[in-house]
Amino acid sequence: MPKPPTAVAVAGAALLVRRALRRRIRSSPLWPMPALAEPVSGRPRSRALRLLVTARRTVADGVVELRLEGGELPRWEPGAHLDLVLPSGLVRQYSLCGDPEDTSSYTVATRLVTDGRGGSREVHEQLREGMEVEVRGPRNRFPLVEAPSYVFVAGGIGITPILPMLRALAEGAEWRLLYAGRTRASMPFLEEVEKLGGQDRVTVVDGRPGLDALLTDLPEGTAVYCCGPQGLMAAVEERVPHVRLERFTARTDRDGGPFEVELRRTGRVVAVAADSTVLAAVRAELPDTLYSCEQGFCGTCRQRVLAGEVEHRDELLTDAERDDSMLICVSRSRGERLVLDM
Numbered sequence: 001m002p003k004p005p006t007a008v009a010v011a012g013a014a015l016l017v018r019r020a021l022r023r024r025i026r027s028s029p030l031w032p033m034p035a036l037a038e039p040v041s042g043r044p045r046s047r048a049l050r051l052l053v054t055a056r057r058t059v060a061d062g063v064v065e066l067r068l069e070g071g072e073l074p075r076w077e078p079g080a081h082l083d084l085v086l087p088s089g090l091v092r093q094y095s096l097c098g099d100p101e102d103t104s105s106y107t108v109a110t111r112l113v114t115d116g117r118g119g120s121r122e123v124h125e126q127l128r129e130g131m132e133v134e135v136r137g138p139r140n141r142f143p144l145v146e147a148p149s150y151v152f153v154a155g156g157i158g159i160t161p162i163l164p165m166l167r168a169l170a171e172g173a174e175w176r177l178l179y180a181g182r183t184r185a186s187m188p189f190l191e192e193v194e195k196l197g198g199q200d201r202v203t204v205v206d207g208r209p210g211l212d213a214l215l216t217d218l219p220e221g222t223a224v225y226c227c228g229p230q231g232l233m234a235a236v237e238e239r240v241p242h243v244r245l246e247r248f249t250a251r252t253d254r255d256g257g258p259f260e261v262e263l264r265r266t267g268r269v270v271a272v273a274a275d276s277t278v279l280a281a282v283r284a285e286l287p288d289t290l291y292s293c294e295q296g297f298c299g300t301c302r303q304r305v306l307a308g309e310v311e312h313r314d315e316l317l318t319d320a321e322r323d324d325s326m327l328i329c330v331s332r333s334r335g336e337r338l339v340l341d342m
Contacts, residue, residue: 048085049073051106053131060188063157064124065097065109068135073103078164079142079246082106083298085134087126091292091300092119095161095227095246096138097189100168106135109188111157117294141315142246147223149174151214153236155228156181156188161246162227163189166196177202180209180232215239247315256311259333263342264306278328278338286342296330303328308338 055067081095098107113120127133144165152175154162159179169175177197181187183206194202203214215236218224226236227246236243261278262269263285270281279301283289291301296314304325311334314327328340 047136049135050132051135053127053129053133054105056127056129059109060111060190061183061186062112063109063186063188064112065107065188066123066127067098067105067107068133069105071104073106074138075103076100076106076138077140078144078168079161080138080140081142081161081246082108082138083136084108084123085136086119086122087133088118088122089292090119090122091136091298092123093293093297095142097160097163100164106138109157109160111188142225142227142244144168144225145223145244147221149219149222151175151218151222151224152177153209153211153214153224153226153228153232154179155209155232156186158226158228158232158246159187159189159193160227162225163193165225166193175201176214178205178209178211178214179203180205180207180228182207211235211239256332259335260337261333262307262337262339264339265342272332277330278326278332282328282340282342289342291329294329296327299327301327301329304341306339306341309334310338 049070051068051070051073053066054069055065057065059065076096077100079095081093083091084094085091092110094108094110096106097109098105110120110123112124142161150165150169150173152162152165154177162177166175166177175197177193179187179190179193179202181190181204184190184204187204190204194204196202209232215224216239218240224236224240224243225246226233226243230247233243233245233247237245256274258274259272260269261272261281263282266286268285270285272278272281277294279289279291279294283291289301292298293300297316299316302317302325310322310326311332312322312326313330313332316327317325326338
């Protein structure tokens with residue numbers, strides 16, 4: 001006896017649905033979990049801008065300042081920084097040190113690090129007036145907060161995010177600055193800093209600074225800011241645990257144990273040694289995995305976490321973003337295994 005037309009139609013539709021489900025599962029083994037159509041890796045966190053280098057000048061020994069122009073630019077507040085995409089594709093972060101009211105240009109400064117990873121050398125040797133560069137941002141994880149008084153500690157090029165703060169403080173605000181450098185000639189914007197604060201507010205130190213006199217018995221509510229070499233920031237943080245820090249290099253004082261990472265999309269499992277990174281382990285299996293700064297700042301290597309507890313060591317992601325993603329160049333697992341959407 002032939003089946004009724006309705007039953008045939010239902011059976012045919014069910015067969016088509018089953019076939020579609022098989023194809024969907026083959027294309028994304030996580031289905032029906034919300035796997036991403038495209039990995040998060042390499043997706044810019046903010047709109048990229050193409051800006052023109054219109055001025056370049058030396059502001060201290062080994063330090064160059066760049067003026068970048070490009071029409072009406074996004075506004076920023078003291079403490080903000082840019083991601084600068086260098087001609088080689090490297091991404092580096094530089095604090096904005098110009099005037100926040102100037103929406104036609106951004107100003108950054110960088111010190112040449114001869115034994116660094118190549119970013120500062122590229123800025124010094126390749127970027128010239130008339131060249132076009134890509135920037136992302138600005139972003140601000142080092143904002144100037146309202147406080148009854150302020151203490152600033154800057155080491156060398158670490159003055160760049162602090163200088164706009166000094167300019168922005170209301171007349172009559174209570175503040176002090178300790179500015180340290182190897183020599184006065186190596187300290188950018190020193191003349192302007194001394195004019196802003198005078199001898200009563202600004203202490204300039206050639207060499208290793210003494211911190212105890214500045215950071216002992218601070219008035220209640222004092223906001224303390226520090227930017228500079230890792231050793232200086234660690235010393236300030238030891239004395240003032242609530243200090244606000246601006247880092248552009250990864251922390252080096254935390255160890256980690258070995259663990260495994262499952263790459264759910266590919267079905268592979270990689271081992272991460274105690275002295276290695278998730279990025280290095282993943283790239284051994286997936287060499288096309290994107291990355292740039294390897295310091296936890298630019299976000300290029302960001303990946304979605306499907307299972308496991310992450311020890312976040314980056315300086316970029318928000319608390320909400322850390323709920324389901326990580327920067328695999330610096331962050332690690334708190335347990336024996338992580339599962340990534342890769």
